[in-house]
Amino acid sequence: MPSLELDDWQYDVGGVLIGADTSVQVLETSGLGRPPVRESDVEQPSMDGLFAGPDYFGGRQIQVDAAIRIPGNAAACHDMVATLQAATDASDVRLVGGQGMALRVKRPGRPVKRLTVRTRRLAPEYRQVIHGYVPLDMEFLAHDPTWYADEExxxxxxxxxxxxxxxxxxxxxxxxxxxxxxxxxxxxxxxxxxxxxxxxxxxxxxxxxxxxxxxxxxxxxxxxxxxxxxxxxxxxxxxxxxxxxxxxxxxxxxxxxxxxxxxxxxxxxxxxxxxxxxxxxxxxxxxxxxxxxxxxxxx
Missing domain, CATH: 2.60.120.860 (Jelly Rolls)
Incomplete structure (x- = not known):
């Protein structure tokens, strides 16, 4: 299956397109910068300070603050949540060690880059669904924090x-x-x-x-x-x-x-x-x- 074509400010979440010019607007994304560090500093016996051990990057956590906007169509909002959940809950990823799904990102002036991620959170808030508006929190974990080219x-x-x-x-x-x-x-x-x-x-x-x-x-x-x-x-x-x-x-x-x-x-x-x-x-x-x-x- 070919990858989705992405324009600036768009994301491919396991084959589902979100972001600019889609029904799922991305308001804020965090975790795109330097990944967390696993430090291994050691206290120096009988001395001030620490001995600087090697620093290793941990997994990269990506938080996406989004909102589904399909005015006046509550059913379509529910369908979009179901589509995202189906893409992120696939058993051949979720139940198999080492497997992940692709999270692809396109930013202005940059080529499409990707991470291999597991979904850790997909939480819709249905209070205003009757109006066709559903805030949506998503969180992904990339066990390998390195960004990769979209093409092999x-x-x-x-x-x-x-x-x-x-x-x-x-x-x-x-x-x-x-x-x-x-x-x-x-x-x-x-x-x-x-x-x-x-x-x-x-x-x-x-x-x-x-x-x-x-x-x-x-x-x-x-x-x-x-x-x-x-x-x-x-x-x-x-x-x-x-x-x-x-x-x-x-x-x-x-x-x-x-x-x-x-x-x-x-x-x-x-x-x-x-x-x-x-x-x-x-x-x-x-x-x-x-x-x-x-x-x-x-x-």
Whole structure:
């Protein structure tokens, strides 16, 4: 299902359009700035002051003060509340750990950005519903407080392309070599146009075995020494906060990476960087696909 088109001052709440030029007027929204901080400062024994520990962001709480305005139509007001409740109470989100719904926001001069949220409050006040007016308080919690681009970015990298370095045995024809004088023209380069680390979803399609994926700039790698993929089968490595899973194409759990591999650190920093991967593949038909959303500190 394609995403709703948003104009300035509009919101997409799980597929329901609210905000400017709709029947649900948004009066005020809070929680769009810096998310709450989980501090870990420690008192210094026998000394004044504190030792400054690391600060971590907590979940982002979004409060929306809105009002349904459909003059003279109480039934339509009730229908709108029911529509919002159906969108925010979906059991495949509410009852499944780690799942959330999309909250998309469009502000003047800014592209559409999104959060993955759970609904914590949807409270209509029906005192004036007979006049077609229903104040509405909504509250959402984004467990990952980072803002993300509305559109996904995708790049695919076959094993046969070389972006640098040399050959690794066994070398099997056909081998395709590109000089790669321009980084953007070479497969394996990923660009995060945002200001925060982006978290990729990596899909490896066989046939291949003994896979290692490396983010060149950071040197971080994900090694799967026991992975053995038949032709047409694939596994997906989801590095996103709240997910961080390795699954087969049928949804089952696939073999995880080696103990030295850190899925929770395998991010794409702002700017352009390179991904490489190695594996054993006698057919030169295996593929690696990287999907991510640009990530932003601010809306």
């Amino acid at each position: 970015s995708i790049t695919e990298l076959p094993l046969g392309w070389l972006t640098g370095g040399g050959f690794a045995a066994p070398v099997v024809a056909p081998i395709y070599v590109q000089d790669g004088t321009v980084a953007a023209d070479r497969p394996g380069w990923v660009t995060n146009n945002g200001t925060a680390n982006a978290w990729p979803i990596i899909r490896i399609t066989g046939p291949c075995a003994n896979v290692t994926i490396t983010h060149v700039a950071s040197g971080r790698s994900l090694a799967f020494p026991t992975l053995n993929l038949d032709a047409g089968r694939w596994v997906e490595i989801d590095t996103r906060p709240g997910y961080r899973t390795v699954t087969w194409d049928n949804g089952g759990n696939a073999p995880g990476p080696s103990p030295a591999s850190r899925i929770d650190l395998f991010s794409i920093p702002p700017g352009t960087s390179e991904m490489r991967w190695t594996a054993f593949d006698s057919t030169n038909s295996a593929r690696l696909r990287v999907t991510w959303r640009d990530a932003y500190i601010a809306l």
